[in-house]
Amino acid sequence: QVQLVESGGGLVQAGGSLRLSCAASGLTFSAWNMGWFRQAPGKEREFVAAISWSGGSTYSTDSVKGRFTVSREYAKNTVYLQMNSLKPDDTAVYFCAAESRHKITGTNMTPDYWGQGTQVTVSS
Numbered sequence: 001q002v003q004l005v006e007s008g009g010g011l012v013q014a015g016g017s018l019r020l021s022c023a024a025s026g027l028t029f030s031a032w033n034m035g036w037f038r039q040a041p042g043k044e045r046e047f048v049a050a051i052s053w054s055g056g057s058t059y060s061t062d063s064v065k066g067r068f069t070v071s072r073e074y075a076k077n078t079v080y081l082q083m084n085s086l087k088p089d090d091t092a093v094y095f096c097a098a099e100s101r102h103k104i105t106g107t108n109m110t111p112d113y114w115g116q117g118t119q120v121t122v123s124s
Contacts (some may be wrong), residue, residue: 001026001029002024002025002026002027002098002113003024003026003035004022004023004027004096004097004098004113004114004115004116005022005023005025005096005115005116006020006021006025006054006094006095006096006115006116006117006118007020007021007022007023007024007053007075007118008020008021008117008118009094009119009120010076010119010120010121011121011122011123012080012086012089012120012121012122013048013122013123014061014086014087014122014123015085015086016018016122016123017082017083017084017085017086018083018086018120019080019081019082019083020036020077020080020081020083020094020096020120021078021079021080021097022034022036022078022080022081022115023076023077023078024042024078024096024098025077025078026104027064028118029072029074029077030053030059030074030097030099031053032053032099032101033047033050033051033053033054033098033099033100033103033105033109034050034051034070034072034079034086034096034097034098034099035047035048035050035051035059035070035079035097035098035099035109035111036048036050036070036079036081036094036095036096036106037092037094037095038048038054038090038092038093038094038095039092039095039117040091040092040093041091041094045047045095046061047061047107047108048060048061048068048081048109049061049064049068049069049070049081049093050070050097050099050106050109051070051071051072051079051103052101052105052114053101055071055072055074057105058070058071059105059106059109060097060107063089064090067083067085068081068082068083068084069081069082069084070082079096081094082093083120085123086120086122087123088123088124089107090120090122090123090124091107091120091121092120092122093113093115093117093119094117094118094119094120095115095116096114096115097109097111097113097114097115098110098111098113099111100112105117
């Protein structure tokens with residue numbers, strides 16, 4: 001079965017950095033668009049960033065542009081989210097997501113699979 005396992009979350013001060021990882025198994029990694037979503041307490045889950053199955057295109061929501069970078073490593077079946085200049089508003093549970101390459105991905109990504117999430121807390 002498909003498994004997406006996130007790691008790398010934690011507590012960090014404002015202005016700091018974290019790198020999230022998501023290890024994928026049970027799917028052909030190179031055939032899937034991969035992305036990150038987040039959900040803050042009392043809010044809906046929102047798109048953060050995505051990378052196409054080829055790695056040739058990346059997308060991110062406006063609030064993280066210039067601070068967050070999504071990348072993927074095919075040899076390790078892993079997708080990353082490098083988060084710099086973190087702000088308290090970035091506090092949320094971050095979810096990894098996989099979307100079929102047959103969909104046209106972007107900021108309106110519609111995942112087929114989800115990870116369990118990892119908590120990121122940014123203190124002021």
